[in-house]
Structures are given as structure tokens and as C-alpha cells.
Amino acid sequence: MDICPSCGAELTGRTLQESSPAEPPEVGRRTRRELRRCGSCRHLAWRAEGARHASQPWSDGGVDPDYDSLFDFTLEPLPAPWFLVPAHPGRATLEAELRAEVSEGHPLHGKPVIAVARCERCDEVLFSVEEDPVRFVRVHLTWKQGPDTPPWPMTEPVPLPLYKGLTEHTHEHS
Numbered sequence: 001m002d003i004c005p006s007c008g009a010e011l012t013g014r015t016l017q018e019s020s021p022a023e024p025p026e027v028g029r030r031t032r033r034e035l036r037r038c039g040s041c042r043h044l045a046w047r048a049e050g051a052r053h054a055s056q057p058w059s060d061g062g063v064d065p066d067y068d069s070l071f072d073f074t075l076e077p078l079p080a081p082w083f084l085v086p087a088h089p090g091r092a093t094l095e096a097e098l099r100a101e102v103s104e105g106h107p108l109h110g111k112p113v114i115a116v117a118r119c120e121r122c123d124e125v126l127f128s129v130e131e132d133p134v135r136f137v138r139v140h141l142t143w144k145q146g147p148d149t150p151p152w153p154m155t156e157p158v159p160l161p162l163y164k165g166l167t168e169h170t171h172e173h174s
Helices: 065-072 087-101 162-167
Strands: 016-020 031-037 044-048 059-062 082-084 113-119 124-129 136-140 154-158
Touching: 016 065, 031 065, 087 113, 087 124, 136 162, 154 162
Parallel strands: none
Antiparallel strands: 016 031, 031 044, 044 059, 082 113, 113 124, 124 136, 136 154
């Protein structure tokens, strides 16, 4: 049984995995940890990934509202005019176009991404940035089929919950 380090109640619900940048940079690996939230006191509890034994207890992570949407979310449909990108062939086409447009100096250069959704009204695509499983960005593809000059393609973070972040999209680009 997993016990909350803050109040002693049982930790229930989902377990999330979180990655942090490698320290020091030359090591080239990520530190991973598991996160849970106590249903009684709402404190976060964490431990190193794979520490599933009672000999390695959970540590108190305090209260952090930034994580609440990860534990409290309910699945919402995408707001119109957004639609999910089918795995084949749509996803690969959008990911290839992003890789072609992004040049050195762009925040997505060299980052692994997955095309998740597309807007029917403009050339915006929602990508998941795979280095951080809860990081999503909206990218306005230019369809140049070649490297663009940063900041193009324009890229903006999309806050969670995604439904709200995509609803606020105005379809206006400069």
C-alpha cells in the first residue's frame, strides 16, 4: 500500500511519470520520477521511477496547482474546427513538413513530436512534444517544404486542458 508522506492516507488514483533534464548535461540521460496526488490532503507525492518497494517510500512534493489538471482532467472532445489527425497518412505528412520547416534556432529543432490535431480554418497543427508528455504546441505551418527562418513556423504553447487552449485560438496570423 502506498502512503502519503504528508498526512498518512493511502495514495490512490493515477500515477504519472515525469522527466527532468539531464544533470549534468554531458550525462545525456533523464531523471524520471513517479508522481501521485493524495486524495485527502491533495499533496503531491513522488519517488524515483521503479522504486516500487516499501523500502523506498514516497516523498512529499507539497501542493502544486500546476499539476491539478493532470490528475483532475476529464476527456473533452476537440472544439470545432479542430479535428484529430489520423495516424496514416496524415500524421506522418504533418510531422515531415514540420521537420522540413524547422531550422536551427527554432524551439522545436531536433525535438521529437507527434501531430495530434489540425485546424480546418488555417494551417495550424497541434503537436505533442515527446520530451515532455504534457507539453503541447500549436504550430502554423508555412508549407514551404524547406527550412524557414525562426520564429517561423510560428509556435505557441497550448495550456492544459487542451479543449480550453484550442478554443481560445483566433485563426489570425501575422
